[in-house]
Amino acid sequence: MTDIKQTFKAFQSEFLPAILNSYSIIFFLDKKILAVTIMLVSFFNFWAGLSGLVAVIFTLAIGYSMHLDKPTLRSGVYSFNALLVGIGMGTFFDPGVVYFSLLALAALLTLLLSVTLGGQLFKKNLPFLSIPFVVTFWFIVLPSSHFENLGLTQRSIFWINEIYAKGGNSLLQAYQTIDSMQINQMLDIYLRSLSSIFFQNNLIAGALVAVSLLFSSRIMFSLSIIGFLSAYFFAQFTGSEAASINYYNIGANYMMIGFALGGFFLIPSKQSYLWAILLIPLTSLVLLFFYKLLGYIQLPVFSLPFAFVSITFLYFLQLRTKASSLIITPVQHNSPEINLYTYTNNKDRLAGWYYYPLALPFMGEWTVTQAHDGEFTHKGDWGKAFDFMITDREGKTYRNAGVLTEDFYCYNKPVFAPADGYVETIIDNIDDNEIGKVNTINNWGNSIVIRHATGFYTQISHLRKGTFKVHKGEFVKKGDMLANCGNSGRSPEPHIHFQVQTLPNVGAKTLDYPFAYFYKQTEKSDLLMQYKKPEKGDVLSPVSTNNFIYKAFNIIPDSVFKLNFENKNGEQAEEIWESYTDAFNYKYIYCAQTGASAYYVNDGVLFYFTAFYGNKNSLLYYFYLTAYKIFLGNNEFVEIQDSLPLNMIGKSKWLAWLHDFVAPFHQFFKIAYSSKIHSSDVALGIGNVKITSNISMSGINIKKNKSESIISITEEGITGFEFKNGKKHIKATCVKY
Amino acid sequence: MEKIRYERPVIFKMNTGLMNKFGTKTNNEPVTHIESVPVKSMLSQYGSPMFVISEKQIRRNYQNAIRIFKTRYPKVQFAWSYKTNYMNAVCRIFHQEGSWAEVVSGFEYEKALYNNVPGNKIIFNGPDKSDEDLIKAAQNNSLIHIDHYDELYSLIRLCEEHKLKPRVAIRVNMDTGIYPKWDRFGFNFENGQAWNALTRIINSENLQLVGIHCHIGTFMLSPNAYAVAARNLSELAWSVKERFGIMVQYIDLGGGFPSTNTLKGAYLPGTDTVPSIDQFADAITDVILTYGFTQDELPMLILETGRALIDDAGYLLGTVLATKRLSDGRRATIMDFGLNSLFTSLWYDHKISPAQKNTNQTEDMVMFGPLCMNIDVVRESINMPMLQKGDQVVVHKVGAYNMTQWMQFITMRPNIVLIDNDNNTHIIRKAENLEYIQALEEIPIHLK
Numbered sequence A: 001m002t003d004i005k006q007t008f009k010a011f012q013s014e015f016l017p018a019i020l021n022s023y024s025i026i027f028f029l030d031k032k033i034l035a036v037t038i039m040l041v042s043f044f045n046f047w048a049g050l051s052g053l054v055a056v057i058f059t060l061a062i063g064y065s066m067h068l069d070k071p072t073l074r075s076g077v078y079s080f081n082a083l084l085v086g087i088g089m090g091t092f093f094d095p096g097v098v099y100f101s102l103l104a105l106a107a108l109l110t111l112l113l114s115v116t117l118g119g120q121l122f123k124k125n126l127p128f129l130s131i132p133f134v135v136t137f138w139f140i141v142l143p144s145s146h147f148e149n150l151g152l153t154q155r156s157i158f159w160i161n162e163i164y165a166k167g168g169n170s171l172l173q174a175y176q177t178i179d180s181m182q183i184n185q186m187l188d189i190y191l192r193s194l195s196s197i198f199f200q201n202n203l204i205a206g207a208l209v210a211v212s213l214l215f216s217s218r219i220m221f222s223l224s225i226i227g228f229l230s231a232y233f234f235a236q237f238t239g240s241e242a243a244s245i246n247y248y249n250i251g252a253n254y255m256m257i258g259f260a261l262g263g264f265f266l267i268p269s270k271q272s273y274l275w276a277i278l279l280i281p282l283t284s285l286v287l288l289f290f291y292k293l294l295g296y297i298q299l300p301v302f303s304l305p306f307a308f309v310s311i312t313f314l315y316f317l318q319l320r321t322k323a324s325s326l327i328i329t330p331v332q333h334n335s336p337e338i339n340l341y342t343y344t345n346n347k348d349r350l351a352g353w354y355y356y357p358l359a360l361p362f363m364g365e366w367t368v369t370q371a372h373d374g375e376f377t378h379k380g381d382w383g384k385a386f387d388f389m390i391t392d393r394e395g396k397t398y399r400n401a402g403v404l405t406e407d408f409y410c411y412n413k414p415v416f417a418p419a420d421g422y423v424e425t426i427i428d429n430i431d432d433n434e435i436g437k438v439n440t441i442n443n444w445g446n447s448i449v450i451r452h453a454t455g456f457y458t459q460i461s462h463l464r465k466g467t468f469k470v471h472k473g474e475f476v477k478k479g480d481m482l483a484n485c486g487n488s489g490r491s492p493e494p495h496i497h498f499q500v501q502t503l504p505n506v507g508a509k510t511l512d513y514p515f516a517y518f519y520k521q522t523e524k525s526d527l528l529m530q531y532k533k534p535e536k537g538d539v540l541s542p543v544s545t546n547n548f549i550y551k552a553f554n555i556i557p558d559s560v561f562k563l564n565f566e567n568k569n570g571e572q573a574e575e576i577w578e579s580y581t582d583a584f585n586y587k588y589i590y591c592a593q594t595g596a597s598a599y600y601v602n603d604g605v606l607f608y609f610t611a612f613y614g615n616k617n618s619l620l621y622y623f624y625l626t627a628y629k630i631f632l633g634n635n636e637f638v639e640i641q642d643s644l645p646l647n648m649i650g651k652s653k654w655l656a657w658l659h660d661f662v663a664p665f666h667q668f669f670k671i672a673y674s675s676k677i678h679s680s681d682v683a684l685g686i687g688n689v690k691i692t693s694n695i696s697m698s699g700i701n702i703k704k705n706k707s708e709s710i711i712s713i714t715e716e717g718i719t720g721f722e723f724k725n726g727k728k729h730i731k732a733t734c735v736k737y
Numbered sequence B: 001m002e003k004i005r006y007e008r009p010v011i012f013k014m015n016t017g018l019m020n021k022f023g024t025k026t027n028n029e030p031v032t033h034i035e036s037v038p039v040k041s042m043l044s045q046y047g048s049p050m051f052v053i054s055e056k057q058i059r060r061n062y063q064n065a066i067r068i069f070k071t072r073y074p075k076v077q078f079a080w081s082y083k084t085n086y087m088n089a090v091c092r093i094f095h096q097e098g099s100w101a102e103v104v105s106g107f108e109y110e111k112a113l114y115n116n117v118p119g120n121k122i123i124f125n126g127p128d129k130s131d132e133d134l135i136k137a138a139q140n141n142s143l144i145h146i147d148h149y150d151e152l153y154s155l156i157r158l159c160e161e162h163k164l165k166p167r168v169a170i171r172v173n174m175d176t177g178i179y180p181k182w183d184r185f186g187f188n189f190e191n192g193q194a195w196n197a198l199t200r201i202i203n204s205e206n207l208q209l210v211g212i213h214c215h216i217g218t219f220m221l222s223p224n225a226y227a228v229a230a231r232n233l234s235e236l237a238w239s240v241k242e243r244f245g246i247m248v249q250y251i252d253l254g255g256g257f258p259s260t261n262t263l264k265g266a267y268l269p270g271t272d273t274v275p276s277i278d279q280f281a282d283a284i285t286d287v288i289l290t291y292g293f294t295q296d297e298l299p300m301l302i303l304e305t306g307r308a309l310i311d312d313a314g315y316l317l318g319t320v321l322a323t324k325r326l327s328d329g330r331r332a333t334i335m336d337f338g339l340n341s342l343f344t345s346l347w348y349d350h351k352i353s354p355a356q357k358n359t360n361q362t363e364d365m366v367m368f369g370p371l372c373m374n375i376d377v378v379r380e381s382i383n384m385p386m387l388q389k390g391d392q393v394v395v396h397k398v399g400a401y402n403m404t405q406w407m408q409f410i411t412m413r414p415n416i417v418l419i420d421n422d423n424n425t426h427i428i429r430k431a432e433n434l435e436y437i438q439a440l441e442e443i444p445i446h447l448k
Helices: A002-027 A032-042 A046-065 A072-075 A080-092 A097-124 A130-143 A143-149 A159-179 A185-196 A203-216 A218-238 A245-264 A270-296 A304-318 A338-350 A547-553 A619-626 A654-661 B039-046 B055-071 B086-099 B106-112 B131-139 B148-164 B193-203 B223-244 B279-287 B307-311 B436-437
Strands: A366-370 A385-389 A414-416 A421-426 A448-453 A455-461 A481-484 A496-501 A517-522 A527-532 A537-543 A560-566 A572-581 A585-589 A597-601 A606-613 A629-630 A638-643 A668-679 A689-699 A702-714 A718-727 A729-734 B052-055 B074-079 B100-103 B122-124 B144-146 B167-173 B209-216 B249-251 B300-303 B314-325 B331-335 B352-354 B363-370 B377-385 B393-394 B415-419 B427-430
Touching: A002 A032, A002 A203, A032 A046, A032 A203, A046 A072, A046 A080, A046 A097, A046 B052, A080 A130, A080 B331, A097 A304, A130 A304, A159 A547, A159 B148, A185 A218, A185 A245, A185 B279, A203 A218, A218 A245, A218 A270, A218 A338, A218 A496, A218 A619, A218 A654, A218 B167, A245 A270, A245 A304, A245 A338, A270 A304, A304 B314, A338 A606, A338 A638, A385 B307, A421 B279, A448 A481, A448 B352, A455 A481, A547 A629, A547 A702, A547 B331, A585 A619, A597 A619, A606 A619, A619 A702, A619 A718, A619 A729, A629 A638, A629 A668, A702 B223, B039 B052, B039 B393, B039 B427, B052 B055, B055 B074, B055 B086, B055 B300, B055 B307, B055 B415, B074 B086, B074 B144, B086 B106, B086 B427, B100 B106, B106 B122, B106 B131, B122 B131, B131 B144, B144 B148, B148 B193, B167 B193, B193 B209, B193 B223, B209 B223, B223 B249, B223 B279, B279 B300, B307 B314, B314 B352, B352 B377
Parallel strands: B052 B415, B074 B100, B074 B300, B100 B122, B122 B144, B144 B167, B167 B209, B209 B249, B249 B300, B331 B363
Antiparallel strands: A366 A385, A366 A537, A385 A496, A414 A481, A421 A448, A448 A455, A455 A496, A517 A527, A517 A537, A560 A572, A560 A729, A572 A585, A585 A597, A597 A606, A606 A629, A638 A668, A668 A689, A689 A702, A702 A718, A718 A729, B052 B314, B314 B331, B314 B393, B352 B393, B363 B377, B415 B427
């Protein structure tokens, strides 16, 4: 009994989604409604629909029993070609015993081809699209005359006869009424093209697919129209013969180019839309070529041009050295809207991921007296450097008369390692200059170069002779004391010079590089700067960790949290979260009850969530919204500002839909998140901290507070949190930590 | 036109020294405004004498000190020394800036709580802590700095009786090469008493050792003494770490930084001789940073600086009551403030400026207070213009200790006024009146 139950469960969680995804993935989506619609539409031609479903099930069965990669099988990537082959064969051949055996062989062949091509192309981050389907079909079509002996017959596409045979006159009439409705010619072509992707020529099928496409993704829907229109007008321009316009090509080649490049493999944007349009004439050229070439050996072209152009263009894009537009989707969410919103959101907030974190090399508040490409010495190859001095409230850099090096506030102040690394070079034999004099012979003065990684060095110069605390070759940790600020080299007044370089020698060419985190002084309070380059006159200070808050958010892998809360029915409920680290070293919190997971980062300065997947009614979702980004630094007045991906918060459906249409061009809405310490009485690791956070949505003339939250922290860690919005008020207490 | 004042002619003794065509310049620039509030109007509004405190100057001092230490050391915390000036308004300015509280009695402890300082940010120093004080401090998670064995044993006993787990540190005294040696507070470093006390604490069941404290003296003029103190405390912290595997969370070097007042008997003025806070900071942080602690181990540096942060933010405004000639011919000026309100005139030769423009004529004079007591001398000899009855003066750098050590003796204590950041004035302590003074007195029935 339990066996049956388990099998059923496996079917429900693995096999069924895999079948559905095989349908919806044809439009690059994973929406159930779309899958069901396509399945329904495919059964308009009963044998085609049945063959498709049989081919999919057969392929998946082989895939699962041969232990192919489960997530890939589940996504439908290995089986959608079998679906196309099934529908195709069902459309073109009459069913029979031979037919079904051949169908099974064909499905097996598409699977073999899919896995083979995938093995080669996935490594290069390229898709195989519908190539296995096209090739398999060649294998069937070319020798099909031989199969005739075995009983396989080509089927004439008069399936209206079949409708009559099955449904009688009334069904036929209903069909004919709809199909012959006088509708706009363009709409007619559009709908028939959509249906022809499944080898049909049918307004009802087209309309059903169009509507469910609209429900599933507004961006895909608009791309289907854009692809269609550009093909249509191109045909008007060149003549439909030259553009080889027919329903099938509009649907399976031109619209598909739009789906793939306009919205799926690239982040939807004006550029991706534009390229989707521009590539249609090119696809037409490729199509004509294949049509002629394959015509000689009597092979159908099908969607080969689409696959050819898409794959080549994607590979081409990958080899660019710089990508400021036409971004290749970094993480595929199988939804252009989510891809777009996640990407725009991550672009700024995760910018730091690409940099090696460098800290300011000093303590307390220092002023930038010369920034990148400064007016005094930061020129040419040596332009990307910083000079720092200490200034008082009046902006003076010295006390008394400023004629002695000791008068300068920064003189003899300790200098610290900006990051971990090995000491590459030390110069420690140059005397300090008198104020106003410079040493142009040993212009860098006493300097230290640290190797943080091969090809990544930092240099600090104008240090004081005899104050070095480290030796050449020694490993230094971030924040280790190196030496004291001096006035050696080309330095008329004591200051420190800091630069990043790719070579180990003192005074190598500089590299344009930001500091990871620092405070910038403003009139009100300090601002936290993240991966920014300071500017001249900025008063900066380094960020150090507030151990109390850090400890609370330092979630150790494999720890378990148990939370009590009142659910929406007013009952006491419990949710258990576990923390894990995945194969790529990304950390996440997982809730087995709800299946929700939230990926997070804690880098000692910030705790932030990078992604949330799963059930938006789970407590974890509310914690994700509450602790989206928390500052772990030592300044209690810093307010953190961030924005959430637009798909993360419920909006009114119609507004959201409208917005989806224009989002690739301009995003009108913004979900802003802010958090700050509300109160803290922590001293020496004991006390209470309350962090408040707030989510608000702003858009055209609207600014609405969506929610307010509080997290409570004691020396035990996070003790609970509270989330409040218009409808909900959730109070959760952490009972085990 | 205002009538020109008559000044009696005087005969000057010639001073030797380099001749120049300008003659010798007197240091008697009139001070007519404090933070751009006129002295005259304050005196007419609040009466003479009166204390004035500049909020701006307090904040400037604090921020300056913080900047000096924070550019040298990652974890610095100031704790406001209540006894230096425990006017609630003053304390709250420091707490707003981020200072913790350092108190030395149950009374000061209550004051700190009243000023909304969380219990865990109060440092409880001093030799006088009652059992009740200790229990309360332990319950509030305050930092108890143990001064002597009797206190240590009381605390151990109270912990058992009341189930307490207080956070404690010990006060250490040592020879830092200065005279007089301060050895009456805390446990001695050189003879091993401090180490014994630390061992006793670590081996006790309930006490949590969190820090080590010393306070090597007051108005210290030698940065090197602090370097010695920092080294000794680091050594204790290191030994505790090596021997017991516990890293203390902080090293508290107490207070003692001097203000720029001139001590009595000093040859040169304080402004020229007193080391800057930078020099003290250099001496202290250099030692701790290079002692060998790893970054994570580096203890927090606590400073209980009082005087250096508040002295120059306080002024005393007063009025001349009378002038007279003494029998030896010296001029004497009698002020309406004396030792009773300006207690620090026992220690310093305070700088006193006239509050109005006088002629350039000056004369050495004695400045007396109003008390009918022979000891009531504000300055034994000061060179001032020919002050007359009703003239007003400003006494500088009186922010530390005066408003806590003043006496209600013969006269009553005056108003204290705070000039805020926007130059508005606020009374922060009203002048005393008879009713207030007598409120606690009781007369036995047979005398009524």
